[in-house]
Amino acid sequence: MSNTVTMKDIAQKLNVSINAVSIALNDKEGVSTELRMQILEAATEMNYPFKKLNVKDTLKNKTLVVMIEDKKRDDLHYYLDLLKYIIDEAHIFGYRIFTEFYNFKNFVTPKCISEYHVAGIVVLGKISDEIIYALRLYNQKIICVNHSIPYFNVDTIITNNFLGGYVSCEYLIKKGYRNIGFVGEVESSKNFKERYQGYRQCMINHFHPKKHEFICLTKGIEKAVLNNDYRYIQKMLLTYRQMPQAFVCVNDRNAAIVIKALQYNGYKIPEDIKIIGYDNMEFSKSHYPALSTLEVNRQTIAKKVIRRIHEMIHENTIPETIMLSPQVIERESTL
Template sequence: MNPIKRKKITMRDIADVLNLSVNAVSLALNDKVGVSEETRNLVIKTADEMGYFDENPSFIARNRLRNICLMVEERNFRDTHFYTKVILGIENEAKRNDYDILVNFMTSDKFEIPSSVERRKVSGVIVVGTIKDEHLEKLLKYDIPTVLVDHCSFTISTDAVLTQNMSGSYMATQYLIRKGHTQIGFFGEIDFSLSFKERWLGFNEAMRNAGLNVDPIFNVNPGYCVIGQVEQYVLSKNYKEVANIISKLDKLPTAWVCSNDSAAITLYNALNILGIKVPDDISVVGFDDIDICNIVTPHLTTIRVNKELMGIKAVKRLLWRMDNPKEPHDHIRMEVKLVVRESVKEIKN
């Protein structure tokens, strides 16, 4: 038995439902003058509900839908200090350009393409935070303009908005060296994200240029560094476990450069458990300049990242990409700056 073939939805069908002329429907769908904004929105909503866009995927190429799919890991969405500021920038810039944001959570273990992407109900995609290459490949097969934020692939070409991680960490390390510190460590799980890895590399470069190599590749003992699996304790605020890790180090540094501010504040609490004071005993520098840096005691010296501007830049790049699909991809690096507060003690030789 042959399956019943579904009737293809046409502009005439939409016009009949809304009691409009076919010409009015055509003007609305193709974003042409001659119909009110209210009518245009009604036509697009009705066409969507009737399945017109499912049968006409080329519609997006001709007249983009006013939706952007935002993909973010749930753990990052819960980060009220950094990623929510980035997402706020995305949302505000999208609204300024009359776009709606459709938020979709993803996980690294069980990745699914959002239905809005599968059904081509969006004109662009923004991925905030880490995404595996294998998942990115699946996403890009839908040929919808995509911009990554705070992440990029080493093998797959996309537009990306990133931070000057290496130069920022270099800047933080150099500041400690100028303050007389030579026994400096890095605290943070360097394999957790691209940003953390780049900050580790910037730290190493500053140390190397000062003749204070710490990377095992140079056969120098990296004993001051805690770069293994500690992010789980940072995220869960398990200060006791971090204190336990620190207590097992052969020797403590006089200063730590941290992968981000949350790691730095975790250090504050872990050191406090051990009876070690910041900055009297150990100086600490963070990265990101989240709001709590001005609340903790002592106020945290850190590297400032304009988080909302990252989101704004991502939307602007996505809209540009929609109009320039054949142009080469680009990585935009956000400027950073050192913010000096009270968590670093000068060591006088």
């Protein structure tokens, strides 16, 4: 009796159809990237006699890995929304996307990278220098989105957060407001700090305020946002004798909880105080009142990501940083 591994053996091992195994092993469309990877890995482990397909070459030439920190898995408002556009754009260029959620503290290089040496790696959001170093041992074609790596020569696509903070503030100034506050825990994120610096510079350029004249809610804000603790912010707001005419917020979640706290204190939004957020999160349009916000179009980011990594794969490129400018989306909270 022959000991040769068959498609039926692989199908039984994974509890999938023989047709699904055939599609994956013959490099055809019709199964998800995750299932394709499972089938290819099982086939390799079982010593399936590949004839038409060299599994490693297929993964290397046609598969991109998108890495997202596992704590962002539930953040449907931004990174997973961006991921959908990246998958769509990758399909146009003939790439498959395999998504890896990784643990920041206990990082292990994904098997699809360490064993199969995929075509390229896209990192969404913050990542440590140590993890980048580990990834570069297997693949030099890495592009980071929304996070810069100063110690490595790595391609990056980032938002001009300083400009975003500046534009938010200037947008309110052009509406006739002078007393403008800021909300966001600036030390918790490089992006937040840059947005604050943009806001502050705009205020200085227009009004030359003294340091004590800035009304900034920064301490403990992230914890309050995560716990939906609007009462914490409500109490902070009560310490000010005069409320600002408007607030610039580091993101839409901060904006939403500030609105709730202000409403609890008896203020009407936007009649009494204007609020502008950042990121154009999924809920911002349906929020009451609908949130004015800033955004770099996610589809634009996805196009830049895939086109750039395609160039990196097929040409001799020099790492570069692409900086995108955000645009104001005006809604009810500032009208």
